[in-house]
Amino acid sequence: QVQLVESGGGSVQAGDSLRLSCAASGRTLSNYAMGWFRQAPGKEREFVAANDWSGSITKYADSVKGRFSISRDNAKNTAYLLMNSLTPEDTAIYYCAASRTLLSNRDPSEYGYWGQGTQVTVSS
Numbered sequence: 001q002v003q004l005v006e007s008g009g010g011s012v013q014a015g016d017s018l019r020l021s022c023a024a025s026g027r028t029l030s031n032y033a034m035g036w037f038r039q040a041p042g043k044e045r046e047f048v049a050a051n052d053w054s055g056s057i058t059k060y061a062d063s064v065k066g067r068f069s070i071s072r073d074n075a076k077n078t079a080y081l082l083m084n085s086l087t088p089e090d091t092a093i094y095y096c097a098a099s100r101t102l103l104s105n106r107d108p109s110e111y112g113y114w115g116q117g118t119q120v121t122v123s124s
Contacts (some may be wrong), residue, residue, distance in 0.1 A: 002027040002098050002113050009094060009118030016086050016122070022079040022096035022115055030054070031075040033099040035111055036081045038092035038120075047079060048094070050104035059104045061088075086122045093117040 008020040022034070035050035035117055049070035051058045070084040079096055097111035105111070 002029070002032060004096050004098060004113055004115035006096050006115040006118040009103070009120045009124065011121040011123065012086055014087055014122055014124050017082070017084045018086060018117060018120060020081040020096075020120070022081075023100065024079070025124045029072060029076070029079065029098075031100070031102070031104050031111075033104050034070070034072055034079045035092060035097045035105065035108075036070060036079075036091075037097060038094045038107055039117075043092075045108055047106040047108070050106065052104045053102040054083055056065070057104055059106060062070045065112065071083040073085075083120070085096075085122075088122045090122055091120060091122050094120050 003026045008042040036048040049060045055072040067085045072079040095117045096115045098113040099111045
């Protein structure tokens with residue numbers, strides 16, 4: 001099993017950038033596909049971005065495509081989500097997740113391991 005811990009969240013102004021980190025332990029990150037999801041108050045958890053085991057194949061939600069960038073450093077066992085041009089609509093708790101399928105996936109049910117989440121708040 002792999003354990004995941006997110007960090008890097010905070011409160012920022014609209015238009016700012018923020019980078020979230022997801023530190024993995026217990027297993028080598030290269031054995032997993034990684035995904036980022038978010039959940040805003042009163043809404044269901046939604047897909048944000050994902051990449052395959054190597055980080056070379058990526059998927060993005062339409063709402064963040066062109067603004068967010070998912071990456072990973074397998075040597076450091078850390079995944080990242082770089083968020084640019086943030087808007088208040090991006091306010092949510094952000095979760096990283098790992099899947100043993102090794103392939104990037106938009107479906108949260110494909111991910112068996114989840115972090116605790118980190119809060120991102122964007123003010124106008």
